[in-house]
Amino acid sequence: MPTDIHPLAVIEKGAQIGADCTIHSHAIIRRWATLGDRVTVHPFAVVGGDTQDLKFRPGSESWVQVGSGTTIRECVTINRGTDQGGITRVGENCLIMAGAHIAHDCTVGNHAIVVNAVLLAGHVEVGEHAVLGGASVYHQFVRVGRGAMVGGGSRISLDLPPFTLAAERNEVVGLNLLGLKRRGISRDTIRELKDAFRLIYGAPGSLKDAAAGLIAERRFTTEEAQSFLTFFIEKTRGIARLREGAEASDNDEGSEAVA
Numbered sequence: 739m740p741t742d743i744h745p746l747a748v749i750e751k752g753a754q755i756g757a758d759c760t761i762h763s764h765a766i767i768r769r770w771a772t773l774g775d776r777v778t779v780h781p782f783a784v785v786g787g788d789t790q791d792l793k794f795r796p797g798s799e800s801w802v803q804v805g806s807g808t809t810i811r812e813c814v815t816i817n818r819g820t821d822q823g824g825i826t827r828v829g830e831n832c833l834i835m836a837g838a839h840i841a842h843d844c845t846v847g848n849h850a851i852v853v854n855a856v857l858l859a860g861h862v863e864v865g866e867h868a869v870l871g872g873a874s875v876y877h878q879f880v881r882v883g884r885g886a887m888v889g890g891g892s893r894i895s896l897d898l899p900p901f902t903l904a905a906e907r908n909e910v911v912g913l914n915l916l917g918l919k920r921r922g923i924s925r926d927t928i929r930e931l932k933d934a935f936r937l938i939y940g941a942p943g944s945l946k947d948a949a950a951g952l953i954a955e956r957r958f959t960t961e962e963a964q965s966f967l968t969f970f971i972e973k974t975r976g977i978a979r980l981r982e983g984a985e986a987s988d989n990d991e992g993s994e995a996v997a
Contacts (some may be wrong), residue, residue, distance in 0.1 A: 739758040740757070740758070741757060741758065741759040742759070744760075745763055746763045747764065747766075747767075748764075748767065750766075750767065750786075752769030752770070753767045753768060753770075754772040755773050756773050756774045756775035756776070756777060759775065759776065759779075760778045762778075762779060762780050762781045763781055765781055765782065765784075766784045766785070766787075767786060768784070768786030768787055768818070769786065770800060770801045771785045771801070771804070772801060772802070772804065773785070773804045774803075774807070775806045775807070776807045777805075777806065777807070777808050778808075780809075780810060780814075780836075781812050781813075782812055783810050783811070783814040783816075784814075785802055785804065785816045786818050787815060787816070787818065788817065789817045789819070789860070790817065790841065791820040791841075791842050793820055794820050798821065800820065800823060800824040800842075801825050802816050802818050802826045802828070804816070805830030805831070806830045807831040808834070809832070811834060811835045811836040811838075812836040814835075814836065814837065814838050815839045816834075817840065819843045820860065821843075824842065826840060826841075826842055827846065828840065829846055829847045829848035829849070829850065830849070831848055831849050832846055832849065832852070833851045835851075835853050835856075835872075836854050837855040838852045838853070838855060838857075839856070839857050840858050841862070842861075843860050844858050844860065844861065844863070845862075845863045845864065846864045847864055847865045847866030847867070847868065847884060850869070852870050853870055853874075853890070854873070855872055855873040856872065856873065856874050856876075857874075857875045857876065858876050859879075859880075861878050862877075862878065862881075863881045865886065866885075867884055868885060868888075870882070870888050871887070871888050871890035873891050874890060874894065875892075875894065877895035880894055880896065880897060880898075880975065881897040881898070881969075882897075882898045883898055883900030883901065883966075883969050884900045884901070884965075885901040885914055885918065885921070886899070886900060886901060887902075887914045888904045888905070892904060892906055892907070893907045894978070895907075895975075896908045896976045897969070897975060898978050899969045899970065901913055901918060901962065902914060902978075905981075910939070910978045911981050913928075923962065930959070931966060933958070933963075934952065934966050935966070938952070938967070938970065945970050945979075946977070949967045949968075949969075949971050953967050953971070
């Protein structure tokens with residue numbers, strides 16, 4: 739189907755727009771933006787704007803790429819990469835809610851939900867199916883693992899492992915069990931994730947060392963549990979710790995409370 743461009747939308751020469759997109763009035767698509775098919779951009783959003791990094795040089799060629807099926811709501815800003823050839827990427831079937839800011843060189847995975855007024859600093863990596871609660875803020879270079887859920891108003895300056903729940907200031911409060919079940923993850927996989935979570939966060943000392951030891955033992959067989967462990971030993975600015983008194987829960991109350 740043809741793309742629907744509403745009156746007073748601004749699409750600069752050089753921007754690439756896929757099929758069956760909807761660009762609402764007053765949306766701005768800069769020349770540096772590429773939108774996949776079925777992308778919707780609501781009024782006053784700016785996609786492909788110049789980065790706010792002081793190192794940025796306006797003559798640099800850098801881009802924003804938005805995957806198919808993604809919705810960008812009102813007043814969202816998605817900035818292009820800082821350096822020559824830099825790319826800010828938003829995946830497929832994401833929902834970027836009103837007033838959110840995605841800074842230069844960020845990567846947002848497929849099916850992620852970025853709620854109203856979320857602020858991502860430069861180079862933040864958000865995994866697929868992650869949910870970032872309203873008005874939460876993220877330090878540059880932070881990683882948010884896939885399937886993680888972050889409570890509204892949280893301040894995140896440390897990496898959040900996959901499938902976890904986080905709140906307040908860098909506090910892991912459990913596993914995102916409700917999110918796992920909604921996505922149809924098997925009971926066996928959830929059981930392994932619970933065991934891995936308990937062994938990592940229940941061990942004294944370094945989280946990285948605990949994860950390395952469990953990987954060496956080869957006791958976990960599911961891809962999800964293995965990726966959970968691997969996250970701890972990859973590049974990191976530090977891993978968020980478990981909130982005092984919290985533990986992996988066998989019910990879904992934590993997921994709903996944080997959401």
